[in-house]
Every structure is written in structure tokens, then in C-alpha cells.
Amino acid sequence: MSTTPHRQALIIGASRGLGLVLADELARRGWRVIATTRRTGGESQAGAAARNGQLRVESLEMTSPEQLAALRGRLEGCRLDLLFVNAAIDRGDLPISEVPAEMFTEVMITNALSPLRALEALRGLVAPGGTVAVMSSEQGSISRNTEGGYELYKASKAALNQLMRSYATRHADDGHTKLLIDPGHNRTRLGGPDAPLAPEESIPAVVDVLEAQAGAPGLQFLDRHGETVPW
Structure with missing residues (x-):
């Protein structure tokens, strides 16, 4: 990650909650930030106006390979110091035996498959020495799964972590810092x-x-303190 005053970040999933606050915090620290939202307008657009050009908003439905490719084309020539994917959904606290196949597919595509597709589509924009990061959760830690509940969400985050491990193995020599981040249990639409x-x-x-x-x-x-979360 560059130490120049013109560091640039791309935040995937910044419509609200953690992603929105992340984009704003980076901009506050002097980063130039590109933040994606599923719909135009809203809080991210207002934040872009408030940050006087430090924050730029792009439209993206992350689960769409076509939209990912289109975003990659629009960002041709950008050099990123940070690519951060923040996206997750939760469909309630059902035991896995009661989860419909359609719900399982939706959560796994959004929480595990699509973040890695985004990294693969956009990693070429990350500068040598830059960082590729994904918002994970302690809920994805298999060794810490000692309490019941939210089985599908936990499984999706464990799958995300495993796919990120495969990504890191496959791209071990690209010079990028690779991080899975557990931000803690936050008061968001997802966290409650x-x-x-x-x-x-x-x-x-x-x-x-x-x-x-x-x-x-x-x-x-x-985690948010820089401490290692067990797999």
C-alpha cells in the first residue's frame, strides 16, 4: 500500500452500514475512494458530495459477472492501493434442515462466490504492494463455532474464508497483502x-x-484489533 498522500481505494458494497462508514473513514484520512452501490443516490452519493471529490460512487450489482466486467472497463487505468470487498446477506436463524435450496444458493452466491469473483475481476487494478481485503466475520471461524444458531450465515462465511485461502494460494506470488477482516458485531441491518x-x-x-x-x-x-482470528 502506497505511503503517498494520493492513496486510492475501491470499496465494493458501500451503500450503507460498514461499507459506507469504511468509505467515509478512508476519505476522511485523505484517501481517494471509489465506492460501489447497488443503486444510485442515497447515503453514499451524499457522502461523495460532502467529501469534495475524495469519494466517487459507481453502480454495481456484485452478483452480476456482466456488471463486474463493465466496472472493470470503466476503471481501466486506475491504480488501487486497496481493493476491499464488503458484502453479505442473512436470511434468518433457521436450522440447516429447514433452509430452502433457493435460500442456500442465494446466500452462498452473495456471501462467498461473488466476493471472490469480484477479486478476480478487479485484482489487476491493484498496484504492486497493494492490499486485497474481504469483510469476513468471526462467525466464519470453525473452531469458534461452539454456540448454536445462524447455521447458513456461518457456513457462508466459512466458505468465504476457504475460498480466500485458495485465492491466496493461487496468487501467492503477486506481491499483494491479503486480508480477511472480522469487524466485530455491529449495529447494522445485518447485525441488528x-x-x-x-x-x-x-x-x-x-x-x-x-x-x-x-x-x-x-x-x-x-479482527479489528489486528489480532488473529482462528480458522
């Missing part, structure tokens, strides 16, 4: 109103980790 953390509390710590890990080799699964 009773979560202990606000994104405005956790995301500055996440950005501290991203900046501190710049240039680190290999793949790491870290």
Missing part, C-alpha cells in the same frame, strides 16, 4: 439493533489494521 458496536466505533480500528498491515506477506484473518 442490539449489537454491541456501532460502525463508527469499529471501522476506524479496521482502517488502522488495513494501514498497519500494508505490505505484509501472505493471507491473514484478523
